[in-house]
Amino acid sequence: MTAAPIVVHAPTPSGGRPVTINGQSAGLAHDDRDLIEFLRRAGIDDAASCLDEPHWIEWRGGQAHVYEAA
Structure with missing residues (x-):
């Protein structure tokens, strides 16, 4: 099985989740809208x-x- 190209990592203590796309940092998502924007910028229509x-x-x-820390 091939690993997913997009990883949404565990929430940070201050909130938000780091996102990597193909192993490269895409940013810190605070909600699904942020995540969708990162993916759009990466060319995922x-x-x-x-x-x-x-x-x-x-x-x-x-x-x-x-996206909030537990």
């Missing part, structure tokens, strides 16, 4: 439709779509 597709995005260290 229909970014909103891939947020729950595990072959595109791996959500690490927390529940998907939750």
Whole structure:
């Protein structure tokens, strides 16, 4: 199985989740809108439709779509 090219990492203590695309930092997402914008900038046209597709995005260290620290 090939790793997903987009990784949404665990929330930081101050909130927000670091995002990497193909191993490169894309920024700190504070909500799905930020994540969609990072993906759009990376050339993914229909970014909103891939947020729950595990072959595109791996959500690490927390529940998907939750950006606040536990």
